[in-house]
Structures are given as C-alpha cells and as structure tokens.
Amino acid sequence: MEEYDPPVGLKETLPYPKPGTFVPKEFYVFLDNSYDEIPEYDYRFVALELEDPALTDYTEGDTGDVELDLEPTYLFVHIVRKVGSDVTIPLLQEYQIDDGTENLNTIKAYQLFKYVCDKKDNDVERKLVRTRNTPDDDDKVNYQPPSLKAAYKEIKVCLKESWKQPEVEKRKIVKRLLLKWHPDQNHDNVEFCNKVFQCIQQCLQRLNKSLDLVNDDADDEGAQSSGRNFDFSFPEDYWSSWLQRLLERYKRGRKFYEERYKSRTYDECDGDWNAKRAFFGEPELHPYHYRAEARRWQKQAKSDLDNSTLSLQRKPNNSFNWVCYMAHQAAEKSMKAAWYAKDANKVHTVRYSHNLNSIASGLGSGIETLARNVSTLTGEHTRMRYPDAFYGQQVPEKAFNRETAQTVVSAAKQIIEIVQGNYIR
Structure with missing residues (x-):
C-alpha cells in the first residue's frame, strides 16, 4: 500500500x-x-x-x-x-x-x-x-x-x-x-x-x-x-x-x-x-439539511419522552431521577435532530455534548429558554445517575421528586414540539 x-x-x-x-x-x-x-x-x-x-x-x-x-x-x-x-x-x-x-x-x-x-x-x-x-x-x-x-x-x-x-x-x-x-x-x-x-x-x-x-x-x-x-x-x-x-x-x-x-x-x-x-x-455558508438523519434522532427523542412519561405515571415511584434522565435524553436528542435539519456540517460541535445549554445555542430563544430551565433543575447528566455527583450521603434517587420530574418532562415535550414544527416538519 x-x-x-x-x-x-x-x-x-x-x-x-x-x-x-x-x-x-x-x-x-x-x-x-x-x-x-x-x-x-x-x-x-x-x-x-x-x-x-x-x-x-x-x-x-x-x-x-x-x-x-x-x-x-x-x-x-x-x-x-x-x-x-x-x-x-x-x-x-x-x-x-x-x-x-x-x-x-x-x-x-x-x-x-x-x-x-x-x-x-x-x-x-x-x-x-x-x-x-x-x-x-x-x-x-x-x-x-x-x-x-x-x-x-x-x-x-x-x-x-x-x-x-x-x-x-x-x-x-x-x-x-x-x-x-x-x-x-x-x-x-x-x-x-x-x-x-x-x-x-x-x-x-x-x-x-x-x-x-x-x-x-x-x-x-x-x-x-x-x-x-x-x-x-x-x-x-x-x-x-x-x-x-x-x-x-x-x-x-x-x-x-x-x-x-x-x-x-x-x-x-x-x-x-x-x-x-x-x-x-x-x-x-452552505448549510446541509440532513433531514433523514434528523427524523431518526427525533424518532428516538419521542421514544425517550414516552418512556419518561410512562415512568412518571407509575405509582409508587421512587426513581424520579430516571424520569428526569430520560426526559433530559429526549431533549438532547431532539435538539441534535434540529441541528441535523438546520445544518449537518455543524453537528460535530455538539455531537458528543450532553450540555443542553450548549446544544440549544443557535436553535432559537424558545428552545434555549426551555433547555436552560431543564439544566437548572437536573444539573449535568451525570447528576441523575451517579452518587459521586453529590456530597455526603446523598444519592440521585433521593435528589429528585415528582414535581421536578413533571416540570422536566413538560419542558422536554415542548422542545420536541418546537423542533418538530420548526425543523423536522
């Protein structure tokens, strides 16, 4: 060779x-x-x-x-x-x-x-x-x-x-x-x-x-x-x-x-x-609209949202951290779908990111506000899963409640709806 x-x-x-x-x-x-x-x-x-x-x-x-x-x-x-x-x-x-x-x-x-x-x-x-x-x-x-x-x-x-x-x-x-x-x-x-x-x-x-x-x-x-x-x-x-x-x-x-x-x-x-x-x-200067890939990411985002909604409805439920995590995933994937539809040449800047604020930047004030609200409630994506994200004896399972989970799921749903209307169509 x-x-x-x-x-x-x-x-x-x-x-x-x-x-x-x-x-x-x-x-x-x-x-x-x-x-x-x-x-x-x-x-x-x-x-x-x-x-x-x-x-x-x-x-x-x-x-x-x-x-x-x-x-x-x-x-x-x-x-x-x-x-x-x-x-x-x-x-x-x-x-x-x-x-x-x-x-x-x-x-x-x-x-x-x-x-x-x-x-x-x-x-x-x-x-x-x-x-x-x-x-x-x-x-x-x-x-x-x-x-x-x-x-x-x-x-x-x-x-x-x-x-x-x-x-x-x-x-x-x-x-x-x-x-x-x-x-x-x-x-x-x-x-x-x-x-x-x-x-x-x-x-x-x-x-x-x-x-x-x-x-x-x-x-x-x-x-x-x-x-x-x-x-x-x-x-x-x-x-x-x-x-x-x-x-x-x-x-x-x-x-x-x-x-x-x-x-x-x-x-x-x-x-x-x-x-x-x-x-x-x-x-x-020449954006590429990768619509097929955008629809694929959006489809998975909707599936994650459905699972978080079903988990939220389950009673009794002591795993609101996982409800929040699935909703966080839904929001992340939907926003990445938006980037594929808007300009796939820029996806590399967010492909491996889990920071909702960073991913949302450039997708419009509505999405940016919702992403900021979710991030404020959940923190980094690791915080919903790993005990070492907390001080003392606190663990993710006890750090999130139903009210927080409902708010996060609602925000993720709104993000998906905006992406669907403005980018996926």
Missing part, C-alpha cells in the same frame, strides 16, 4: 473540500453513478455515500416528497491509499479514506463516487460537468470490460460477492451495477449495455432462488440477444420488486435535482476547481 501524495503544485493551488463536509445538493448532478478506477489526482475530490433511502424497504412516513423520502447523502472524503494491488474489478477495490473522523477507514469502491469531469489533459484546470446521459451529449470516457464475455464474468463476480454481504451492502453493489449498465444511461452503447443489463437480471433471478451462477460461457447465450426491444421491468416473483422501485426512485430523484439546478453551471457554483476556495473554506 502506498499513500498518495499530490505534487507540490497541486497541494498549493487546489482548495480541496474538507473531509467530512457534506456534499451540497447542487453538486449531485455532477456525481458519476457509474464506476471506474479512481485516478490518484481525484483522491482528494471524492464523495462517500452515507445513506440512500432508495436502498431500504421504505414505507413508513413516505410523504411523496423527493427531498424528504429519496434524498441520498454524501460526504466529501480524501482517499489515502489503495488497499491491495491484485483487485481486477474496480467496483470491489478497497481504499483507505479520511472521512474527517479520528481514525482512517477502509471501504469498498462501490461506496465511493467520482465527479464527471471534462477531458482536459491539465488536471489542475479540469472542470466538473453534468452527468451525460443523452444521445446528443459528448462521449464520456468510462470503464468498460473489453468484451461481453469479460463483462458477464465481472457481473457474476460482483453479484456473488454482494450475496455474501449484509442486505444494505448487497443492494449498494446491485445499485451501482444497474446504474452503470442501464441502457438509459448509455445512449452511445445501447446494444452492448442491453445485453449486460439482461445478464444482471438473469443472475439476480438465479441468486434470489438460491441457485448458483454458472460460469460456463454457453450459459451466457441467453444474455446475448440483441435486447433492442428488451422489457426492463422485473418479474413480480422475486426480490426485484425492490429493484424496480429503486430505478423509479432514482429517475424521480435525478429529475428533481436536475430541474432544481438546471440553470446552474459548475462555474456558477463558485467557479472552476481552482476557484472554489469560497465554498470549501467556508462550509458554514
């Missing part, structure tokens, strides 16, 4: 995005959903997919709103090293990345997305371009196996590997294969991609029936029809009902972002690669 170190000229001139910064939504149209070998000069300008709601069996709370229900989430990351030199399939290559956390992480290429760039030889002057997927666009240089036989072999290797993974990881691999080879994304090579796409479907059907993928070349003949009139719907009797939904969601989400930012060019997003210092140096 060799760590990539950009030439001095690149180090000095390129304001690369800070690892761990969320990719702005207007950049989504520049992401390449295909896959290829990641060149070293792109190692510091890569996106890591954190979440894609289309990969889940999502039904609960589906609002029909693309931004709420279909919005993927990406982080800017830096690739530090390519792990292993004997991997022949780009989708399965491993990379060690810096994602802004304390430790480096090793992930597979199917979680990484490059940006589509023009063909200028000078890497420093390259500019991003929108994903090209119409017949009139210029050809896009893209990785492709040298023959159908090689493509079929690669597909089978990738799918066999995917079936060894947890369900979500499996779907990530399948998604990348579908989006790379779908004929709608390859107008300049429809016939070849039709055949490969059909091969993917046939392999998925076999795997879903717990059948092996046969490596005999003769077994690929069925996937070598011209495919010009191929029906790209999926049979109802297998896992592919999810695949059909994935493609529908992808098309709807892609159209949403293309329409929203159709008048924006990369230059209008702050200029060319060299001129992006304003964005990459000041991410606070």
Whole structure:
C-alpha cells in the first residue's frame, strides 16, 4: 500500500473540500453513478455515500416528497491509499479514506463516487460537468470490460460477492451495477449495455432462488440477444420488486435535482476547481439539511419522552431521577435532530455534548429558554445517575421528586414540539 501524495503544485493551488463536509445538493448532478478506477489526482475530490433511502424497504412516513423520502447523502472524503494491488474489478477495490473522523477507514469502491469531469489533459484546470446521459451529449470516457464475455464474468463476480454481504451492502453493489449498465444511461452503447443489463437480471433471478451462477460461457447465450426491444421491468416473483422501485426512485430523484439546478453551471457554483476556495473554506455558508438523519434522532427523542412519561405515571415511584434522565435524553436528542435539519456540517460541535445549554445555542430563544430551565433543575447528566455527583450521603434517587420530574418532562415535550414544527416538519 502506498499513500498518495499530490505534487507540490497541486497541494498549493487546489482548495480541496474538507473531509467530512457534506456534499451540497447542487453538486449531485455532477456525481458519476457509474464506476471506474479512481485516478490518484481525484483522491482528494471524492464523495462517500452515507445513506440512500432508495436502498431500504421504505414505507413508513413516505410523504411523496423527493427531498424528504429519496434524498441520498454524501460526504466529501480524501482517499489515502489503495488497499491491495491484485483487485481486477474496480467496483470491489478497497481504499483507505479520511472521512474527517479520528481514525482512517477502509471501504469498498462501490461506496465511493467520482465527479464527471471534462477531458482536459491539465488536471489542475479540469472542470466538473453534468452527468451525460443523452444521445446528443459528448462521449464520456468510462470503464468498460473489453468484451461481453469479460463483462458477464465481472457481473457474476460482483453479484456473488454482494450475496455474501449484509442486505444494505448487497443492494449498494446491485445499485451501482444497474446504474452503470442501464441502457438509459448509455445512449452511445445501447446494444452492448442491453445485453449486460439482461445478464444482471438473469443472475439476480438465479441468486434470489438460491441457485448458483454458472460460469460456463454457453450459459451466457441467453444474455446475448440483441435486447433492442428488451422489457426492463422485473418479474413480480422475486426480490426485484425492490429493484424496480429503486430505478423509479432514482429517475424521480435525478429529475428533481436536475430541474432544481438546471440553470446552474459548475462555474456558477463558485467557479472552476481552482476557484472554489469560497465554498470549501467556508462550509458554514452552505448549510446541509440532513433531514433523514434528523427524523431518526427525533424518532428516538419521542421514544425517550414516552418512556419518561410512562415512568412518571407509575405509582409508587421512587426513581424520579430516571424520569428526569430520560426526559433530559429526549431533549438532547431532539435538539441534535434540529441541528441535523438546520445544518449537518455543524453537528460535530455538539455531537458528543450532553450540555443542553450548549446544544440549544443557535436553535432559537424558545428552545434555549426551555433547555436552560431543564439544566437548572437536573444539573449535568451525570447528576441523575451517579452518587459521586453529590456530597455526603446523598444519592440521585433521593435528589429528585415528582414535581421536578413533571416540570422536566413538560419542558422536554415542548422542545420536541418546537423542533418538530420548526425543523423536522
């Protein structure tokens, strides 16, 4: 493994995005959903997919709103090293990345997305371009196996590997294969991609029936029809009902972002690669609304509040410290949900904090006042649990009464309601 170190000229001139910064939504149209070998000069300008709601069996709370229900989430990351030199399939290559956390992480290429760039030889002057997927666009240089036989072999290797993974990881691999080879994304090579796409479907059907993928070349003949009139719907009797939904969601989400930012060019997003210092140096000017994560934290906050309410109602009850602690947790998680919705790029400032006053700062006077009231009554979060937070023989169980618990639960409930109305919606 060799760590990539950009030439001095690149180090000095390129304001690369800070690892761990969320990719702005207007950049989504520049992401390449295909896959290829990641060149070293792109190692510091890569996106890591954190979440894609289309990969889940999502039904609960589906609002029909693309931004709420279909919005993927990406982080800017830096690739530090390519792990292993004997991997022949780009989708399965491993990379060690810096994602802004304390430790480096090793992930597979199917979680990484490059940006589509023009063909200028000078890497420093390259500019991003929108994903090209119409017949009139210029050809896009893209990785492709040298023959159908090689493509079929690669597909089978990738799918066999995917079936060894947890369900979500499996779907990530399948998604990348579908989006790379779908004929709608390859107008300049429809016939070849039709055949490969059909091969993917046939392999998925076999795997879903717990059948092996046969490596005999003769077994690929069925996937070598011209495919010009191929029906790209999926049979109802297998896992592919999810695949059909994935493609529908992808098309709807892609159209949403293309329409929203159709008048924006990369230059209008702050200029060319060299001129992006304003964005990459000041991410606070470009808040990222991570609504899916906000809803997840808010859901847990409501659950904590419900448990504190039920505990409060129990009689007799000598554990009002735990009622207060659960309500304190509910308030903390709800306010963190608000930060994910307001600007996920600032969550790192409060992620590991349990101080309600600090977390509430910046969320509005109403939340700040309620958080201050709770903190006054409960003190630090450790005070509700540990005897050494008190002097003498006092213990948490005896330090809180029903009246205090009722006030804390009421304040937590108000915080959750304000966050729901002002941030989660």
